[in-house]
Amino acid sequence: MTIDFQSLISLSPNPYVLMDRNETIIWMNDAYLRATMRTRESIIGRRMFDAFPSEPGTESYELLSASLKRVVETAEVDEIALIRYDIASPDGSMEQRYWSATHTPLLDSDGRVDAILQHTVDVTELHRLRCLRDESGLVRRADAVQHRNLDLQAQRARLTRMFEQAPGFMAVLVGPEHEFAMVNAAYTQLVGREKLVGRRLADALPEVVSQGSIALLDEVRLTGRPYHGRSQEIYFEAVPGAPRDRRFLDFIYQPIFEDGEVAAIFVQGQDMTEVVEAARHQDLLINELNHRVKNTLAIVQSLASQSFRNVEMAGSARQSFEERLRALAGAHNLLTDASWRMTLLDEVVREATAPAAGADACRIEANGPVIALSPRLTVALTMALHELTTNAMKYGALSNDAGRICIAWFREAGNSDYLVLDWQELGGPPVKPSGRKGFGSRLIERGLAAEYGGKAELDFREEGLHCRVVLYAPEVSAA
Structure with missing residues (x-):
């Protein structure tokens, strides 16, 4: 059995009109002509708003125009619960009419909207009856629902634009x-x-x-x-x-x-492609820098070896110089691992003391909070701690089998911008202060403390050397 749907809709008592995607009327049934008081010849081939004029900006125009546009844009059915749309009567006067409309998209083979089928119901009498019977609350509620729906549609459109952009x-x-x-x-x-x-x-x-x-x-x-x-x-x-x-x-x-x-x-x-590639390029540059610095240190070490070779009694000086170069290289390795940003103080203490102490590193206790150091301060502290450890190995707490070293660090009370580093030697041979200051003392007092806006105290107590260094080192992130 084959059903002729066009004939079926033509005979329907419900008004139907068909428009193309540009709102041009291309077909309608007889019920639609009776409802709108028009002839087929007077409206076919004309745009909807030309056949049934409505002033742009009015509620009638905006509701109908917005509904038709939504159908074209979304390819989905759109409904207007209630719309006032006045119709010109044969004598030229305008009749106040209320409608309920459903707009259904008809799609082509590519899924695009090819035409729009409008099904309208004239609810004018119902609206008037409700007004006469003082039961217009339903219409008002429908109107409120429609406005809420319009608000929701507007919000959805905004969210869609935000998603898209x-x-x-x-x-x-x-x-x-x-x-x-x-x-x-x-x-x-x-x-x-x-x-x-x-x-x-x-x-x-x-x-x-x-x-x-x-x-x-x-x-x-x-x-x-x-x-x-x-x-x-x-x-x-x-x-x-x-x-x-x-x-x-x-x-x-x-x-x-x-x-x-x-x-x-x-x-x-x-x-994140640009960020990752920039980081990889930076790592490449840092590795190249690290390689060149190591080569430079190796050249300096070679030059020192050649220079000290023919100098009598230079064995200990040469050894001290090479150990200081190794300490400097250790600080450089720490900074390379940290991409030349910030290092942690506990790592600096371990790197500076362990190589010099060797097997006696277990007799060094280090405690303190997590504190990040700048690259410059990392190098300076490494060299100072190396000198203190070397001195302890030769003359202090690590020169016998019973001594130990306690290292502590903390923020100065009342001023967290200053870092306090406390070095205490215990259990070593009795300390006898020297009448002269060596390289280590000058490095700590003049180089480290003075350059970083602080102070250093070296107290050669009989029970062991006590060194207290205060440095200007504001809190920074270790990231």
Whole structure:
């Protein structure tokens, strides 16, 4: 049995009119002509607002125009619960009329809106009866609902624009096959492809399958737990066989729940390629700098060796010089590991004392809070601690089998911009102050303390050397 739907709608008592996507009237049934008091010849081929004029800016015009535009933009049915739209009668006067309208899109083979079918119901009498019976509350509520719907539609439009124009890439994947439900401009630009909505991820971006993206999405869907990617390397291939575009991405696969089940996965992230490549370039430069400094230190050490070789009684001086070079190299290694930013004081203490103390490093106790040091202060403290440790090995607490060293550091009470470093030797041989100041004392008192706006006290107590250094070192982040 074949049904002629056009004939069926033509005979319907309900008014129907068909417009193309440009709002030009192309067909209507007889019920529509009776409701609008028009002839077919007078309106066919004319635009809706030419056939039934309404002043732009009025509620009638704006409601109808907005509804028709939404249908074209969304390809979805749109309804107007109540609209006042006056109609010209045959004598030229305007009749006040109220309508309820439904606009249904008719799509072409490409899924675009080709035409709009309007179904209208004349509710003028109902509206008047309700007014006469003082029961217009329902109409007012319908009007309020419509305004709320318009507000919601406006909010949805704003959110859609925000989603589309967001600087980070975003997409929504639905179903077990991870079909694209929404994508923004940043996402399409990232992957180098458009027309993703409605397609499976595996079909739209086949190159990501072998990179584990589908497996990760399946895991998120199965467990309901989000996945965070940090500077993750991903390749995209917009054209099969073309060179792949390597990107480094920070992103999250966030499950979206409905009725306790994962209904979709929200993909959101940032392209970190420039940041990662800049960091790698910086690491390359730092490694090159480290290599060159080590070469320079090796050259200095070689020059010193050659210079001291023919100097009588220079063995101890040469050894001290080489040990100081090694301490300087150790500080440099710490800074290289920290990318020449900030080092931690406990690491500096360990690096400066352990090599010089050797097997006796276990007799050095070090305690204090986490404090970050600048590169300059790292080098200065390393050299000072090296001198103190060397002195302890030769004459102080580490020169026998019973001595020990206690190192403590803390922020000065009442002024946290100053760092206090306390060195105390205990259990060593009795201390006999020397009448002259060596290189270590001058380095601590004149170099370290004076240069960093502080002070240094070297107290040669009989029970062991006590050194207290106060340095200007404001609190900084170790990041």
